[in-house]
Amino acid sequence: MRSKLRREGYAFSTENSYCDWVKRFVKFHGFVSRDAMLIESSQRVEQFLTH
Numbered sequence: 001m002r003s004k005l006r007r008e009g010y011a012f013s014t015e016n017s018y019c020d021w022v023k024r025f026v027k028f029h030g031f032v033s034r035d036a037m038l039i040e041s042s043q044r045v046e047q048f049l050t051h
Helices: 002-007 012-028 034-038 041-050
Strands: none
Touching: 002 012, 012 041, 034 041
């Protein structure tokens, strides 16, 4: 993710912020696999944001 953000020219602080949000999201949902995260992904995002 960081390499993609750097290629796209995002600021370092933005890169850190985005990565921090992703870490929080993954931790909130219990470190499940990527494939499991894609199941009902919109509901997962809603749960995370309303928490």
